[in-house]
Amino acid sequence: MHTRILGLAAFAACLAMPVYAAVALSDAAGSYTISPSGSSIHFTIGKAGGGGFDGAFGRFKGTIRIDNADVGRSKVDLTIYPESVGTGQGRIDAFLRSDAVFDSANNPEIQFRSTNVTRTGDTTATVTGRLTARGKTFSEKFTAELGGLKSGTIKFHVTGKVLRSRYGMDVGTPLYSNVVDFNMTLTGRRG
Amino acid sequence: MRSPITNTATRYGWAMIILHWLIGIIFIGQFALGFVMMRIESQRTAFELIQLHKSFGFLLLGLIILRIAWRLGNRAPALPPSVGTLERKAAPLAHFALYAFQVALPLSGWALVSVSTLEIPTMPFNLFVMPNLPLSESDAAESFWSAAHWYLAYAGIALVALHIAAALRHHFLLRDTVLTRMITPSSARE
Numbered sequence: 001m002h003t004r005i006l007g008l009a010a011f012a013a014c015l016a017m018p019v020y021a022a023v024a025l026s027d028a029a030g031s032y033t034i035s036p037s038g039s040s041i042h043f044t045i046g047k048a049g050g051g052g053f054d055g056a057f058g059r060f061k062g063t064i065r066i067d068n069a070d071v072g073r074s075k076v077d078l079t080i081y082p083e084s085v086g087t088g089q090g091r092i093d094a095f096l097r098s099d100a101v102f103d104s105a106n107n108p109e110i111q112f113r114s115t116n117v118t119r120t121g122d123t124t125a126t127v128t129g130r131l132t133a134r135g136k137t138f139s140e141k142f143t144a145e146l147g148g149l150k151s152g153t154i155k156f157h158v159t160g161k162v163l164r165s166r167y168g169m170d171v172g173t174p175l176y177s178n179v180v181d182f183n184m185t186l187t188g189r190r191g
Numbered sequence: 192m193r194s195p196i197t198n199t200a201t202r203y204g205w206a207m208i209i210l211h212w213l214i215g216i217i218f219i220g221q222f223a224l225g226f227v228m229m230r231i232e233s234q235r236t237a238f239e240l241i242q243l244h245k246s247f248g249f250l251l252l253g254l255i256i257l258r259i260a261w262r263l264g265n266r267a268p269a270l271p272p273s274v275g276t277l278e279r280k281a282a283p284l285a286h287f288a289l290y291a292f293q294v295a296l297p298l299s300g301w302a303l304v305s306v307s308t309l310e311i312p313t314m315p316f317n318l319f320v321m322p323n324l325p326l327s328e329s330d331a332a333e334s335f336w337s338a339a340h341w342y343l344a345y346a347g348i349a350l351v352a353l354h355i356a357a358a359l360r361h362h363f364l365l366r367d368t369v370l371t372r373m374i375t376p377s378s379a380r381e
Contacts, residue, residue: 048312049320091309100235171235175242175312 028146029068032154032188034061034078041080041184045164046177053176055096059084062112064154064188076114076127076144078186083108100171107134115139127158133167142182152190159183195376198265202376207265210258211373214293215351217251221296222348242314245304249315252297259290273367282357289354292347299340306332 041057062078082102087093097104114129123146131140142160149155162180164170170178197204203211221244228240267286270279304313305323308330313321326332361369371377 047310048314049322051310089308095234095238098234100233100238171238174317175314 028149028154029066030190032064032066032190034063035153035187035189036060038153038155038187039185041182044181044183046179046181048175053087055085055087055092057082057084058086062186064156064186066154071119071125072117074114074117074125076112076117076129078112080110080112081108082110082133101169103134112140131162131167134169136167138166147185154188154190156186156188157184158186198268200266201268202372203268204265204376206261207258207267208373208376210254210261214251214254214258217247217254218293218296218347218351221247221251222344225344245300245313246315248297248300249313249321251293252301255290255293255297259294262290268372271367271369273365274369285350285354285357288350292343292350296340296343296347299336299343302326303333303336303340306336308333 036059039060041060042054043056044052044054046052057080059081060079062076065075067073067075081104083097083104085093085096085102085104087096096102099106102110110131110133112129112131114127116128118126118128120126120143125144127142127144128139129142130137140160140162142158145157147155147157160182162182163178164180165173165178195204196206198207224240224244224247228237228244231237231240270282274282302324304311305326306328308328310328313323315321358370358373361367362371
C-alpha cells in the first residue's frame with residue numbers, strides 16, 4: 001500500500017517537473033536499435049531566389065548506445081542508403097542517385113560514426129562524429145534533443161548542417177546552397 | 192567624315208556588324224551546346240551545360256533587344272544593284288524571319304525553364320537570379336515548351352544555313368559586296 005502511494009507521488013512529481021528533466025540518465029542508459037517506423041531523415045537545401053529543395057532518405061539503419069556512467073561515452077552509429085533518396089520528383093531522384101551527386105551504385109552507404117557526445121542541457125547534447133560519403137570523411141556536428149522516453153523506446157530530434165562540397169557533391173552551387181540542413185527524428189527501441 | 196559606328200545608305204556601321212557576328216556565333220554555339228547537353232552521358236556535365244545554355248540564352252536575348260533597337264533607329268543599307276528582283280523581295284522576308292527566331296528561341300527557352308516541374312532557378316553566369324516568366328508550371332506545359340524550343344531550334348538553324356549559303360553565293364558566285372559589307376564598314380567597293 002505504501003509503495004503504491006509513493007509510486008503515485010513520484011509520478012505526480014514527474015508531471016510537475018520540466019519535461020524530461022526528471023528522466024534519470026540511468027533510465028535511458030542502454031542500447032537501442034533505430035527503428036524505421038517513427039524515424040525519418042529529412043534534408044533541405046536553400047535555392048537561389050528563395051525557397052528550398054526538400055528531400056528525405058527512406059532507408060537507413062543504426063544504433064544508439066547511452067552510457068550509464070559517462071554520457072560522453074555514448075555512441076551513435078547511423079548508415080543511410082542514398083539509393084532511397086526521395087524528393088517527390090522522379091527526375092531529381094535519378095539525378096541525386098547518379099554520379100552527379102551520391103553515385104549510389106558505387107557508394108551505396110553514407111555512414112556516421114559518433115566520436116563524442118557532449119551534454120548541453122537537460123535534454124540536449126552535441127554529437128560529433130565522422131561522416132563518410134563518396135569515400136570522403138569529415139568531422140560533423142549535430143544537435144540532438146531528447147523527444148521522448150518510454151517503455152524501452154527513446155526518441156531524438158537531430159539537426160545539423162553539412163557542407164556538401166566537401167563530399168564531392170558540389171553540383172549546382174550556387175543555384176543550390178552548399179549547406180544541407182538535416183532534420184531527423186530517430187526512434188530507438190531497446191535491444 | 193561620318194562615324195563608322197552607324198549605318199549609312201550604302202554600308203553597315205560597326206555596331207550592326209559586331210552585333211551581327213556576336214549573335215551569329217552565340218546562336219550557332221547555342222545550337223551545338225543544346226544538342227550536346229541533351230545527349231551527354233554524365234548527368235553532372237549535362238546539368239552544368241544546361242545552366243551555361245541558359246546563361247548564353249539570356250545574353251542572346253539582351254543582345255537581340257539591343258540589335259532590334261539599333262536596327263529600328265538605323266536603316267539597313269540598300270542592297271547592291273546586282274541583286275535581282277526576286278531576291279529583293281525574298282531577302283527582307285528572310286531577314287524578318289531571322290529576327291523573329293532570334294526573339295522566339297530565347298523566349299521559348301525562358302518559358303521552358305519557367306514551367307518546368309524541376310523548378311531549377313536561373314542565374315545567368317552566376318551573376319543574378321533571373322525570375323521566371325509568369326506561367327504556371329506543369330508536366331504538360333514543360334513538354335509543350337520543350338517541343339516548341341526544339342522545333343524552333345531546328346527551324347532556326349535551317350534558316351541560318353540558308354542565310355550563310357546566300358551570303359556565300361553573293362560573295363563567290365555573284366561577286367558583290369553583300370558579304371564584305373557585313374565584315375567591315377569599308378566603302379572601297381561601294
